[in-house]
Amino acid sequence: MFSNFDYSVIPVSLPFIWKGLLFSLELTVIAMIGGVVIGTLLALARLSGGKFLALGAKIYVDLMRSIPLLLMILWFFFLIPLIIGEPIGQEKSALITFTLFQAAFYSEIMRAGIQSVSRGQINAGYAIGMTYWQTMGHVVLPQAFRNMVPVLLTQTFILFQDTSLVYAIGAKDLLKAAEITGQNYGRSVEMYIFVSIIYFVICFSLSMLVKYFNKRIAIIR
Secondary structure, eight states: OOTTOOTTHHHHHHHHHHHHHHHHHHHHHHHHHHHHHHHHHHHHHHHSOOHHHHHHHHHHHHHHHHSOHHHHHHHHHHHHHHHHSSOOOHHHHHHHHHHHHHHHHHHHHHHHHHHTSOHHHHHHHHHTTOOHHHHIIIIIHHHHHHHHHHHHHHHHHHHHHHGGGGGGGTOOOHHHHHHHHHHHHTOHHHHHHHHHHHHHHHHHHHHHHHHHHHHHHHHHO
């Protein structure tokens, strides 16, 4: 089956594959950081008790979670230039889309983490004169982040896998790099196998990290 494969194409294509991998990792890291920050604010808004603030956050989260990511990528890529009157490029469009989309998922994770903290600790914060936001920042969020580390990491390697969807708008991620080099050298199958291995190694490593943090948190509890 593999007798006709020519893996000599892999070494010569490494610079381009490396560039695509760097963009995939950059997209993952930026979307994760931005998503966690925005998602935490959304979670706090939903739990704040403010009617309109909570409703606005809920609508945003429900909307983002109800639309397929691929469709969202296409919408942002084609609609934002029409709105602002100038193109923003595939990579920048992907960064914006992933950050805003993932914020909805990180929001639900953080909301669960916040609700996992004992209500008594929140009441203790109020008892010593802290405001809602001070209590959340100094008492609740540090514990919520610790509790949610495994779930946040799980969502992050799902996010890394999903970066391959930017292929649809021509962004030069890892998958797109494999396609271009495979076409250039006439060895598409070899390149797709190679990047599949890269995806597997990175995602498997992250899954092992999730298991490690699960054990650490279990020991702390």
